[in-house]
Amino acid sequence: MTCLKASMLPFLLCLLVSFSWIIPAHPREDFLKCLSLHFEDSAAMSNVVHTPYNSSYSSILQFSIRNLRFNSSELKPLVIVTPTNASHIQAAILCSQRHNLQIRIRSGGHDFEGLSYMAAVPFVIIDLISLRAxxxxxxxxxxxxxxxxxxxxxxxxxxxxxxxxxxxxxxxxxxxxxxxxxxxxxxxxxxxxxxxxxxxxxxxxxxxxxxxxxxxxxxxxxxxxxxxxxxxxxxxxxxxxxxxxxVPSTVTMFSVSRTLEQNATKLLHRWQYVANTLPEDIVIDVLVTRVNSSQEGNTTIQATFFSLFLGEVDQLLPVMQGSFPELGLVKDDCFEMSWIESVFYTGGFTSNASLDVLLNRTPRSIPRFKAKSDYVKEPLPEIAFEGIWERFFEEDIEVPALILIPYGGKMDEISESSTPFPHRAGNLYVLVSSVSWSEESKEASRRHVAWIRRLYSYLTTYVSNNPREAYVNYRDLDLGINNLTGTTSYKQASIWGRKYFKNNFERLVRVKTEVDPTNFFRNEQSIPSLSSW
Structure with a gap:
């Protein structure tokens, strides 16, 4: 045993020296020095590398933040790289690895939990805004x-x-x-x-x-x-x-709103039996919000049935009258247009807007929000919706909303394992719960996040289970997170991973272990890499 301890001393000294090299005292400066070796000149580097000492840093960081809940976060990057070609990305990856920095990859900045521009560890953003051809x-x-x-x-x-x-x-x-x-x-x-x-x-x-x-x-x-x-x-x-x-040269859109006083609850209940069985050329989404009532000083619930039909209005009306007559759709509710005009319509632009508005990367509004997703396999009873409405009427909550997106059609035909996205046949619709607010205080954020967690708990009885499925693009860190440092076990990551990917999660982990065994590309809900099974 004494011999073993003596033999460990050189190893421990070596380990300490190694760690002092791996974790530098000035990671930003060392990272920048590394990057400089991969650029032709300093001018080229200054156009794509931004630090807190540059006037461009704050504007670039803020430009693609799409959830103001994270706007004042102190979890800011050491450096932002806005590559204009692949070699800049290669350099950022190499230098991040060399100097023990994590990276975050940002395309549009719409990650619901801000993971494309925040981290609790030293990190670099690779912002792809200049790669948009x-x-x-x-x-x-x-x-x-x-x-x-x-x-x-x-x-x-x-x-x-x-x-x-x-x-x-x-x-x-x-x-x-x-x-x-x-x-x-x-x-x-x-x-x-x-x-x-x-x-x-x-x-x-x-x-x-x-x-x-x-x-x-x-x-x-x-x-x-x-x-x-x-x-x-x-x-x-x-x-x-x-x-x-x-797509056909002419498509048809309609947007029909009904309040509680106009039987919105019964219509929404009926929609659940219809929306996923309609011809695949029709999608009828539903947006549910709290609005002012016609009675002064009161509020009510409004359900807006919003549809795109790949065809002309005269083809649509007989289908709707036969399948969903309760909605009472008439020709005057419908608008014929081209597909690109339907993009304007769904985006909330006026019909006479220039096509160039699609090139504007800045949203018309940027809220503070928290959202959660669920998959519904059996229609909710009317009483379930009434329980949701009770929660929507709570006075200290600003803007609660539900979005219901029907599946069926092509989604039923694609197998669960054809891609990692597993939510196919058997799902009536995806249910997105959200709440947004304008108040800036931490207390307001806490209050609204607590509210949507209570709503999520209330919905447990009515949605998928074992696992309770969720959509990864509507990211929700409440489902579970990886360890921020060190390794994350398969069991721990499965808590959230199976909700997003069901049985596909195991294959994702196998692929990850093969292509990124050191787990360089990671965040709070990235696929973990395992050294053995």
């Missing part, structure tokens, strides 16, 4: 879109080439495609064409070794993982190749 090949119905582009920029570019080509992704034009595609991405054509990630056919990814990989060189396992397995786990996707879809 979109190249549309209308002849072959494909497009290459860089990960820093927004959905608005993608839709704009498609519309320039064709009025009958489209892409099935989200409705908010300022969302970055990088995170949206990585987690799945559904929108108003989800029942016809599936998710955005279901229509990805190739990608360019930079892995932890700095290699630039396409589908052929990364292999089918990794290509499977990045299409729905969430961002920040497997590498930096620089660009996606997508398959565009054919």
């Amino acid at each position: 979109v190249n549309v090949d209308a002849t072959n119905r494909t497009a290459w879109v860089q990960a820093g582009a927004t959905l608005g920029e993608l839709y704009y570019s498609i519309s320039e080439k064709s009025r009958t080509l489209a892409f099935p992704a989200g409705s908010c034009p300022t969302i970055g495609v990088g995170g949206h595609f990585s987690g799945g991405g559904h929108g108003t054509m989800v029942r016809k064409f599936g998710l955005a990630s279901d229509n990805v056919i190739d990608a360019h990814l930079i892995d932890s070794k700095g290699r630039i990989l396409d589908r052929a060189s990364m292999g089918e396992d990794l290509f499977w993982a990045i299409r729905g397995g969430g961002g920040q786990s497997f590498g930096v996707v620089v660009a996606w190749k997508i398959s565009l879809v054919e």
Whole structure:
């Protein structure tokens, strides 16, 4: 035993010296020095590297923060890198690894928990805002879109080439495609064409070794993982190749609102039996909010039934009258337009707005909010909705809301394991609960977050279970987190991982362990890497 202790002394001294090298006293300066070796000159570096000492730092950091709940966070990056080519990303990865810094990858900044621009450990942001080119090949119905582009920029570019080509992704034009595609991405054509990630056919990814990989060189396992397995786990996707879809020259939209006094509860209850069984050309989403009542001083609940139909109004009305006559849809409620005009409609723009508004990366409003997602497999009874309304009427809560997005159609046809996104057949709809507020105080934040947690608890009886499923693009750290330092066990990560990915979580972990064994790409809810099984 004495001999063993003596033999350990040189090892311990070596370990201490090693750690003093791994954790530098000035990580920012060492990181910048490392980066400088990979740039041709200081001018080139100054255009893409931003520190708190640069006037550009704050504006770049703030520009893509999409949840004001995190606007004043002290968890700021040591450096922001805004790469203009792949070599800048490769350098940032290499230097971050060398100097023990984590990275956060930001495309549009819409991560619900702010994980694309915050961390409790020393970190660097790779902000992809300058990598936003979109190249549309209308002849072959494909497009290459860089990960820093927004959905608005993608839709704009498609519309320039064709009025009958489209892409099935989200409705908010300022969302970055990088995170949206990585987690799945559904929108108003989800029942016809599936998710955005279901229509990805190739990608360019930079892995932890700095290699630039396409589908052929990364292999089918990794290509499977990045299409729905969430961002920040497997590498930096620089660009996606997508398959565009054919849409008719004329589509129809309607937006019909009903309050409690107009039987909103009964209509919503009936909608649950109808929305996922309609022809796949129809999507009817529902937005539920609290609004002022016609009776002065009172409030009520309003359900807005919001629809896109891939066809003309005269084709739509007979279907609605046969399947959902309770809504009372009439021709005057409907508007015919082109698909790109429907993007304006869903985005809340006026019909006479210029197409250029889709290129504006700044949302019209940026709230403080907390959201949660659930999957509904059996219709909620009316009494369940009435319990929700009671909570909506609580006076100290500013803007509660529900969004109900129906599945069925194409979503029922794709197997749970075809991509990491598992929420397919058997789901009537995804239920998104949210609350937003304007008050800046910590107490207001605490109060509203506590409220939505109570609502989530109330819904337990009515939604999926074992696991209680959730959608990774509506990230919720309440579901569980990884250890911020050190390793995270498979069991611990499974707490949240199976909610997002069900049985696909095990395959995701296997892929992660193969392609990033040191777990370099990580955050509070990244796929963990395990050394053994």
